[in-house]
Amino acid sequence: MSSHIIKFDLCDHVMVSADQDKIGSVITNLISNAVKYSPKGKDVEIKCEVVDHWAQVSVKDKGIGLKPADQDKVFDRYYRVESSNTQHISGFGIGLYLSAEIVHRHEGEIWVKSESGHGSTFYFSLPLYEKEK
Ligand SMILES: Nc1ncnc2c1ncn2[C@@H]1O[C@H](COP(=O)(O)OP(=O)(O)OP(=O)(O)O)[C@@H](O)[C@H]1O
Ligand SMILES: [Mg+2]
Structure with a gap:
């Protein structure tokens, strides 16, 4: 059953030196949060772009969003926003x-x-793999 519209805007071939499974789990986490914290039927946009010497991935949702004070804390271990919007989301x-x-x-x-x-839009970037000249 599909609940959200996932849109992709991917970049051409870019190379990074990374553990594919681990980075895959980062992307899965961000997409699952985007789905979890936004109403059914909303778009989720996944984008890859090259910015300077970085490969930058973003996951954008049209969901409940985060207050500035929570934006600083969501990367802390066990931190969850407590509000009437989130109390039924496990x-x-x-x-x-x-x-x-x-x-x-x-x-x-x-x-x-x-x-x-x-x-919210969550971003992460990884240094591009650039061959030594
Ligand atoms: N896309 C988002 N929109 C709004 N709030 C978010 C979003 N992603 C994360 N959050 C907030 O940040 C908190 C931490 O996110 P995190 O993914 O670490 O944990 P979780 O989703 O609660 O649990 P899990 O460990 O199962 O992923 C969430 O509880 C939620 O309050
Ligand atoms: Mg999560």
């Missing part, structure tokens, strides 16, 4: 913590931009 509060650990161990970065009530 989870352990570790998906983003693990994602951040994985990305940081690849010398990458992970962050979020969000507007409460309008949606």
Whole structure:
């Protein structure tokens, strides 16, 4: 049963040096959160782009969003936002913590931009693999 419309905007061939399974789990985590924290029928947009020397992936939803104070904390272990919107949504509060650990161990970065009530975009970037000249 499909609940959300997933749109992809992928980049051409880019190379990164990474553990494919682990980075796959980061992407899965971000998509599952986008679906979990946005109403049925909304779009989720997944985008890959090259920004300077980084491969940047973003997952954008039109869901409940995050207040500025929560945006700083969602990557902490066990942190879950407590509100009337989220009280019936189950989870352990570790998906983003693990994602951040994985990305940081690849010398990458992970962050979020969000507007409460309008949606969130989670980003991560990994250094491009550039052959030595
Ligand atoms: N796309 C999103 N939109 C709004 N809030 C989000 C989004 N993604 C995460 N959050 C908030 O950040 C918290 C932490 O997310 P995280 O993925 O680490 O844990 P979880 O989804 O609660 O549980 P799980 O460990 O099963 O993933 C969530 O509980 C939720 O409050
Ligand atoms: Mg999660």
